[in-house]
Every structure is written in structure tokens, then in C-alpha cells.
Amino acid sequence: QVQLLESGPGLLKPSETLSLTCTVSGDSISNSDYYWGWIRQSPGEGLAWIASIYSSGNTYYNPSLKSRVSISVDTSKNQFSLRLTSVTAPDTAMYYCARHMGSSWGFEVWGRGTLVAVSS
């Protein structure tokens, strides 16, 4: 059974860089059938896709965040990561990692999420 587990700092100050890691178990991140992505949900708000990556290294970004975001994969650790620079209060959110099908982009396995707060 595939499981995804997010890890991150929890609390950041404005202008800092957010680094999150998603550890995948039960599947290889090199599995050619899937992509791996990050989605966030601000308190009381809806869902917003941030970025996705394929094991080959192909990346896809939300245009509204592209200038501050990078996504990467570490096949040796079976992990993928997200970096978000220059964070501000609106970046406060629950951050989810997820696996999605390459053929349809349906996010069919989700992590439990990690809450990130930005506050001075």
C-alpha cells in the first residue's frame, strides 16, 4: 500500500524559504506510471495546486507561484521536495504531497498533510 509522508518546519518567519519533503513508501518514485505533486490548502479555504514532477525530472508549476517555487526528486531516498522562497503570511497553509496518474493527472494517493505557518 502506497503511503506518502510530508515533513517540514512548521513555523517560518516572513522572507524565509520553506522546504518540504515527501517520503514515499510502498512504491518506487521512479515508477513510470505516476507523477508526484504538491497541493496546499489555506485555513478555511479551498485547494491550490503548487507543482508536480515526473521521475525523469520534468517539472510543472502553477504560474502564480512559479517564480518562487522549485520541485525536485531524490530517487535514492524515494523522496520528492518542494522549495518556496520569500514566504509571507498568505503562504500559511496545510501542504499535501500526492501521487497522480500520468494518464489523467488524478491525485489518487495523498499524504496526511503538514501545517506550515508564516508569522513574525
Next chain:
Amino acid sequence: DSVMTQFPLSLPVTPGEPASISCRSSQNLLHSNGHNYLDWYLQKPGQSPQLLIYLGSKRASGVPDRFSGSGSGTDFTLKISRVEAEDVGIYYCMQALQSQVTFGGGTKVEIK
């Protein structure tokens, strides 16, 4: 970017009765390969979202057959044939055309 509009925003339901949620996209989600890149998710209270329907009408693994998706192009519908108490939560539609993803604002389903 495609804007996804869901309605209603809130849907009180009676167990055993049918329910329906609509989602409209600002752009045509029908790909040249014949698939509509439209998914439906349910986020139960305190949980991560779960995939219900992908490519407009295909049920995800383990999803009860009381859930069905229909529509094409810009207008889509999620139907629950007989609502159960465990179906409460927020339902989101999501489009993924051209490898760019946007979610609808959500429809909150609660028991009357």
C-alpha cells in the same frame, strides 16, 4: 488558466435521497484524445481529499458505485444516487488540461 465554478456552495441532503453537484469550467476540458480532464474529490472533515472520479466519469479504485460523474467540455456533474451519512464533507472538482491544475471552490454537503 481555467476557472472552475461549482454550485451550489452548500447542499443539505437527506440520507437515502439523491444529490447532485455541478462544475463549470471557463475552458473546454475535452482533449483531442477524447478524454475530459476533470476530476472530483471529497474532503471529509479532518481528512485529506480523496479521489472519487477521474477523466470526467471513471470511478477511482474503491469508490462506491453510488457516485457517478458525467458531462463533457465545460459542464460536469457529480451525482450521488443515495446519500449516506459518511458522504458529508466538501466536494471539489479539478481540471488538469495541459498539465496545469485548478480546483473549484468546493461544495459543502451536510445532512439535513
